Amino acid sequence: MSNKRKKNRINGWIALDKPLGITSTQAVNRVKAVLNPQKIGHGGTLDPLASGVLPIALGEATKTVAYMMEATKTYRFTLRWGQATETDDAEGAVTETSDRRPTQGEIEAALPGFLGVIEQMPPAYSAIKVNGQRAYDIARGGGTPELQARPVRIDTLELLSIDDDDHASFTCTCGKGFYIRALARDLGAALGVPAHLAALRRTRVGGFGEDDMISLETLESLGHSAGASEYVLPVETALDDIPALALTDTEANRLRSGQSVSLLKRSNLERLRDLENGDVVCAMTGGRAVALARFESGDIRPVRVLNL
Structure with missing residues (x-):
């Protein structure tokens, strides 16, 4: 029988206040020990001599790390x-x-x-x-x-x-x-x-500031309690600089299955008026992110599907 703990299904970001004296990898490992997520990564290295905002991606948020790396x-x-x-x-x-x-x-x-x-x-x-x-x-x-x-x-x-x-x-x-x-x-x-x-x-x-941060000490003191999950920020927080595109449920289901969505009808012009060919968008339905997608020749093509 395996002694491994079952991984927790947590999707979102922790804006960690990384302390001085540890690497970003060490900080990620300590967050992993507390929250035990299915997947984990971070959105931009801080040296041991630096402190402050270290965005840590959990679960499906790891699919958006590349966009966080590009953030201001x-x-x-x-x-x-x-x-x-x-x-x-x-x-x-x-x-x-x-x-x-x-x-x-x-x-x-x-x-x-x-x-x-x-x-x-x-x-x-x-x-x-x-x-x-x-x-x-x-x-x-x-x-x-x-x-x-x-x-x-x-x-x-x-x-x-x-x-x-x-x-x-x-x-x-x-x-x-x-x-x-x-x-x-x-x-x-x-x-x-x-x-x-x-x-x-x-x-x-990017969208993570000092007001969003939790210290490593506080996170570890909360442990596996429900209080720790209150500091998990939505996956979409990392996508503030990416245009949002509202989809119908039918369109969203097509993206989720890896299919493209055609938006060539005249009725879609208002939705597309700020997009240029090649733009990456955050496809949304019901206020929830469905996928990172690319606008190409009137179609929305999925890049990374988010299983939220």
């Missing part, structure tokens, strides 16, 4: 002036020092230069693969990974406070693939002052 993210972070490190954060050895400190006016004047789509060189200690190896493995082995600058997007960047002579705090909103450590390094370089990331907290990922 917001961070609060603190820079340490006067020291560069090999990892661009507080974990690495100091590689350069300086007694110079930028003024508030100098900092604020430099910020607009980082807005929009910019070319960013990823940190040497990153998970990017170079010739089949992780960059951080090459760097830890004493090598220099051959990384290429890549386009990234930063929507907002604001100085929050000058904390003391050595530290300043900021907030920023950015797109996929953006490294706050690299921003800390590059902002220091723009100001002629070596700098690194001293503290980092993620405050929003």
Whole structure:
């Protein structure tokens, strides 16, 4: 007889407040031990030195993780002036020092230069693969990974406070693939002052914000009680940026069975007026998500069916 617990049928998201000192994978494993879902995954890695919103997908929500990875993210972070490190954060050895400190006016004047789509060189200690190896493995082995600058997007960047002579705090909103450590390094370089990331907290990922979060400690204290399920957010929360398309029950059943739905009739023009060929939509019926689907040549074709 198997001693394995029966998996719980839980579909939705946990907006976990990941604590400092553990990896995202470790956080996921601890949530898994509490809720025992059929499937589990997360929507965007946070380093052990970072805290904040870690969206964790449960059950059918794992089918929407790819869309959460694309979501806009917001961070609060603190820079340490006067020291560069090999990892661009507080974990690495100091590689350069300086007694110079930028003024508030100098900092604020430099910020607009980082807005929009910019070319960013990823940190040497990153998970990017170079010739089949992780960059951080090459760097830890004493090598220099051959990384290429890549386009990234930063929507907002604001100085929050000058904390003391050595530290300043900021907030920023950015797109996929953006490294706050690299921003800390590059902002220091723009100001002629070596700098690194001293503290980092993620405050929003897509539709998940700080108001939605539950701490790991609280979740573990609730255990398998009904109280824990109250913190499970709907699968649709991850799809806020994807257009919703209302379907009839008949149309929804066709999608559920893997068939496409033709919407070429004139009566459907109002439903389709904001869609362009190739758009991904969240097909809905009765207020519930049915599938992620693609609009192609007047048809809605299922991409991922959601069994909710």
